[in-house]
Amino acid sequence: xxxxxxxxxxxxxxxxxxxxxxxxxxxxxxxxxxxxxxxxxxxxxxxxxxxxxxxxxxxxxxxxxxxxxxxxxxxxxxxxxxxxxxxxxxxxxxxxxxxxxxxxxxxxxxxxxxxxxxxx
Amino acid sequence: xxxxxxxxxxxxxxxxxxxxxxxxxxxxxxxxxxxxxxxxxxxxxxxxxxxxxxxxxxxxxxxxxxxxxxxxxxxxxxxxxxxxxxxxxxxxxxxxxxxxxxxxxxxxxxxxxxxxxxxxxxxxxxxxxxxxxxxxxxxxxxxxxxxxxxxxxxxxxxxxxxxxxxxxxxxxxxxxxxxxxxxxxxxxxxxxxxxxxxxxxxxxxxxxxxxxxxxxxxxxxxxxxxxxxxxxxxxxxxxxxxxxxxxxxxxxxxxxxxxxxxxxxxxxxxxxxxxxxxxxxxxxxxxxxxxxxxxxxxxxxxxxxxxxxxxxxxxxxxxxxxxxxxxxxxxxxxxxxxxxxxxxxxxxxxxxxxxxxxxxxxxxxxxxxxxxxxxxxxxxxxxxxxxxxxxxxxxxxxxxxxxxxxxxxxxxxxxxxxxxxxxxxxxxxxxxxxxxxxxxxxxxxxxxxxxxxxxxxxxxxxxxxxxxxxxxxxxxxxxxxxxxxxxxxxxxxxxxxxxxxxxxxxxxxxxxxxxxxxxx
Numbered sequence: 001x002x003x004x005x006x007x008x009x010x011x012x013x014x015x016x017x018x019x020x021x022x023x024x025x026x027x028x029x030x031x032x033x034x035x036x037x038x039x040x041x042x043x044x045x046x047x048x049x050x051x052x053x054x055x056x057x058x059x060x061x062x063x064x065x066x067x068x069x070x071x072x073x074x075x076x077x078x079x080x081x082x083x084x085x086x087x088x089x090x091x092x093x094x095x096x097x098x099x100x101x102x103x104x105x106x107x108x109x110x111x112x113x114x115x116x117x118x119x120x
Numbered sequence: 121x122x123x124x125x126x127x128x129x130x131x132x133x134x135x136x137x138x139x140x141x142x143x144x145x146x147x148x149x150x151x152x153x154x155x156x157x158x159x160x161x162x163x164x165x166x167x168x169x170x171x172x173x174x175x176x177x178x179x180x181x182x183x184x185x186x187x188x189x190x191x192x193x194x195x196x197x198x199x200x201x202x203x204x205x206x207x208x209x210x211x212x213x214x215x216x217x218x219x220x221x222x223x224x225x226x227x228x229x230x231x232x233x234x235x236x237x238x239x240x241x242x243x244x245x246x247x248x249x250x251x252x253x254x255x256x257x258x259x260x261x262x263x264x265x266x267x268x269x270x271x272x273x274x275x276x277x278x279x280x281x282x283x284x285x286x287x288x289x290x291x292x293x294x295x296x297x298x299x300x301x302x303x304x305x306x307x308x309x310x311x312x313x314x315x316x317x318x319x320x321x322x323x324x325x326x327x328x329x330x331x332x333x334x335x336x337x338x339x340x341x342x343x344x345x346x347x348x349x350x351x352x353x354x355x356x357x358x359x360x361x362x363x364x365x366x367x368x369x370x371x372x373x374x375x376x377x378x379x380x381x382x383x384x385x386x387x388x389x390x391x392x393x394x395x396x397x398x399x400x401x402x403x404x405x406x407x408x409x410x411x412x413x414x415x416x417x418x419x420x421x422x423x424x425x426x427x428x429x430x431x432x433x434x435x436x437x438x439x440x441x442x443x444x445x446x447x448x449x450x451x452x453x454x455x456x457x458x459x460x461x462x463x464x465x466x467x468x469x470x471x472x473x474x475x476x477x478x479x480x481x482x483x484x485x486x487x488x489x490x491x492x493x494x495x496x497x498x499x500x501x502x503x504x505x506x507x508x509x510x511x512x513x514x515x516x517x518x519x520x521x522x523x524x525x526x527x528x529x530x531x532x533x534x535x536x537x538x539x540x541x542x543x544x545x546x547x548x549x550x551x552x553x554x555x556x557x558x559x560x561x562x563x564x565x566x567x568x569x570x571x572x573x574x575x576x577x578x579x580x581x582x583x584x585x586x587x588x589x590x591x592x593x594x595x596x597x598x599x600x601x602x603x604x605x606x607x608x609x610x611x612x613x614x615x616x617x618x619x620x621x622x623x624x625x626x627x628x629x630x631x632x633x634x635x636x637x638x639x640x
Contacts, residue, residue, distance in 0.1 A: 003547050011549060053441075069352075080545065095545045097419050104352070107540040109414075109444060115548035 002035040003114075007092040021084040023092055025050055026065035026110060028077040035079075035094040042081045042094065047072035050086070060115045067108040076101050082112050127467060127502035128179035130188075132161060132169065138185065139165040142201060144177060146189055146497040148208075148281075148473040155208035157189065166202030169193060175206065176284065188497070190284040209282040212240050213266035223258040227251055228272045231258055232280075232290040239265045246287035249295055251276055253442045256330075275434055277450070277511070279474050293511035294476035294491040302463060302471075302508075304481040311462040311505055314484055320510060322454035323421035324429040326539075327447045329412030329437030340402040345395030353408035355385035360405040363396060412438055416447040416542040421455035444542050451544075453511060459486070460493075460509030467504045471495060479508060 031043020049071070053064040063082060076099040083089045093112065100108060131138035144159035159177060161169065169175065171194060176187035192212070195205035219239050223231045228251055236245040253276070260268045272290070273280055281289045289295075302308045338351050342363075361368045361381055368380035381392045390404055432450070437443050463479070465471055473495045480487045494507040614621075616631050616638045631638050 003549065008549070080543075093547050095547075097543060097545075098417075098422070100541045100543070105539070109440070109540055109542045111444070111448070111542075111544040113544060113546045115546060117548055117550045 002037055002039075002095065003093050004039060004091055005037045006040065006090055008037075010090070021090075023051060023063050023082040023084055023112075025083045025086055025089070026063065026112065027081050027083060028065070028067070028072065028108070028110070029079045029081075030075055030077060031079045032096060034096055039081075039094050040091055042079050042091070044079075045081075046075050046077060048083065048086065059117065060113055062111050062113045064112070065108070065110040067102065069104045069107060072102050072108075073104055074102065077108070080110055080112070127500060130177060130179050130499050131185070132159065132165075132175050132177055133185055133187070134169060134173055134175045137168070138180070139168060141177065141499065144206075144497075144499045146177070146499075147494065148189075148496075149494045154211045154214070155189075155191070156194070156211075157191070157206040157208075159204055159206060161202050161204070163198065163201055166196075166198045169196070169202065169204060171196050177206065187284045209243060209286050210280060210288070212242060213269055214264055216240055216265050218262045218264055219260065219268075220262055221260045223255065223260075225254060225256060226258075227254055228258075228276055228278075229290055231255070232269060232272055235260075235265050235268055236288050240288070243282065243286050243288040245290075246283075247289040247291050249278075249289075249291035251278075252445055253437070254439075255436050256438050258436060275436055276446075281474055291474075293474060294489075296475045297489075298471055298475040298477045298492075300470060301478045301480060302465060304463070304479070304483065307469075308463045308465045310481070311464050314459050314461045314481075314486065317458045317460060317509075320454065320458040321421065321425055321428040321456070322430045322450060323418040323425065324427050325414075325416045325447050325450055326429070326431045327412075327414045327416065327437075327443050327450075328431070328433045329439075329443045330435045331409040331411050331438070333407050334410055335405070335407050337403055337405040340404070342396035342398060342400045342402050344398040346398075347392040347395050349390045349392070349402055349404060351388045351390070351404055351406060353406075354388055355383055356407045356409050357385075358406075359383055359390065361390060362401075362403045364400045368392075411539075412440060412443045413539045414440065414443045414447050414542045415539055416444070416451055416544070418451045418455040419543075421451075425457060440540060444540075447542060448544055456510075458510035459490075460507065462505050462507050465504050465506055467497070467502045469504065471504075471506050473506075477508065 025048050027042055027045050027048035029042035029045040033043050047067060049065055049067065051063045052066040053062075055062045065080070078099050079094065079096045081094040082092045084092065093114070095112075100106070102108060130141040130144070132141055133139075139161050142160040142162065144157055146155070146157045148155045157177070173193045174190070175193060176185070176190040178185055178187040178189075180186070189206075189208065191206045191208040192215075193204050194207040194211065197203045216239055221234075223234070229247065229249060232247075233245040236243050269280060269290070272278070276292070278291055279289075279293050281291075283289070304310055333356060336353070340346075340349050359370065361370065363380075370379060370381055370383060379393065381390050383390060396402060434446075437446060471477060471492055473492050475492050476489050477492060478487070478489050490508040491511045492506045492508055493511070496505045497503070616636045617633050619631050619633060622629065622631055629638050629640050
């Protein structure tokens with residue numbers, strides 16, 4: 001997983017502006033180009049769904065995407081990203097992965113875990 | 121090297137009497153087996169120690185007995201010397217009556233605590249580890265506590281252990297971290313080579329739990345004489361079929377009774393005896409199983425090591441979230457190439473089986489945390505050897521050693537055609553909190569010239585005097601306001617926890633030094 005530069009800049013900006021919005025959606029796509037911190041969108045976005053589950057641990061946050069048997073079928077998904085809007089918006093992090101063929105017999109669940117390490 | 125240690129005289133202590141030990145070999149292996157320690161005393165002392173005795177093995181420190189391990193004597197043989205086998209208190213889980221109980225909607229650790237509290241009352245459940253897993257139903261039917269606990273340890277791949285105070289622990293391998301670092305060549309040395317064991321990697325895991333039953337209806341618009349209606353899921357049990365809101369009578373293929381349709385659940389098919397009328401609405405209401413079946417992969421490990429797949433079945437897991445959590449734990453633990461070795465450590469060191477310990481072996485480029493899978497102490501040789509590596513994989517869970525018949529049964533249970541692909545991606549944000557001022561200078565008055573006398577300081581000829589506080593050289597009544605600082609050596613980070621450099625004249629900022637916030 002790679003944090004986008006815009007996202008990290010927003011994290012730093014919190015000290016002054018408090019404008020960072022939370023991740024609300026996760027999208028999967030079929031792009032295969034390796035992620036870089038400068039990416040602003042998925043390479044080829046396929047399906048974007050609202051975050052179905054989230055949890056917060058001592059030093060980590062997990063947000064989850066679920067694609068059921070009727071969602072997003074017919075594609076081999078190879079990239080995932082977290083966004084702060086249902087459309088467009090800011091991409092916070094992106095990752096490519098070996099293809100998962102999505103059919104009605106396959107559900108997909110993706111966890112994105114952001115570990116926050118604070119050192120004195 | 122500081123391996124050499126003075127070995128004290130060891131004793132077997134029963135009640136408050138010590139009996140001199142001739143020898144023992146103490147092995148501790150987590151839940152691989154109940155710890156059993158063969159020991160030997162003189163023939164004369166044999167009369168004082170019997171099967172069932174609760175004894176400790178240890179040494180005297182002044183007038184205080186220091187128990188190294190304790191347990192119950194379970195075997196005895198006598199001839200020229202008296203030989204015994206001491207079993208750790210965990211053995212009491214075997215030496216208890218069978219019991220039956222049903223637990224609903226509780227965690228495995230809660231079940232374990234209940235077993236110890238109610239069935240093995242001589243032990244005290246002292247573990248605080250939590251799994252985050254809730255079992256819908258866990259049935260114990262005529263089992264010993266050891267058998268029931270064995271199933272729980274297999275379910276979570278946790279370990280059980282007892283200590284000398286009869287405390288019972290049910291916890292993940294390596295839950296306790298021994299902070300004493302093992303440095304090969306300094307406080308330990310290798311007994312065996314580092315063995316890399318690729319067969320223990322798991323980076324592609326198919327995890328199957330139980331099944332959840334759901335009900336649904338599917339609607340078809342019949343074509344002329346259509347007899348076959350295929351639903352989306354495998355049918356579990358009977359169905360309700362209506363033809364334009366008229367309920368049809370279902371039957372079994374081959375039956376002589378009159379019926380309207382038959383069910384082929386595996387092929388998801390309802391077959392009408394007489395073709396439907398074109399345009400009629402056919403509704404099929406049926407139950408179907410949603411298998412708890414997850415495929416989880418660690419792509420980075422697969423790229424680095426190739427694919428090492430395993431299949432795991434645990435019928436007690438019956439929600440997807442629990443299965444994902446379990447699969448994630450397994451991949452986190454076993455996705456890396458395992459390495460194992462045996463290490464000779466100080467005899468009086470504190471390392472014991474089940475602990476996590478950091479091992480540094482600069483010669484072999486190893487600096488990592490590993491789990492102590494086994495600890496062996498030998499007396500009177502005075503050696504202590506620990507086996508370190510990745511936590512052992514539960515043999516039963518990983519289908520090793522299952523015969524073909526059981527494998528076929530597993531496959532039959534796993535005929536579901538739905539699977540959830542699960543991936544977990546991680547990223548981190550590192551935030552470093554810095555002190556606002558890295559360097560602060562103060563003036564030592566004893567070694568300084570001060571010009572803050574109330575009668576003005578003297579520095580050569582007194583020419584111009586400021587308003588009674590300072591002797592200002594070459595300038596009268598100078599005022600100074602600091603607007604900022606230059607920061608050439610990175611000695612200052614603004615955290616807003618002090619206001620020295622806030623320009624209160626030119627800025628409208630409000631600084632909260634307690635919360636370290638600034639607002640405009």
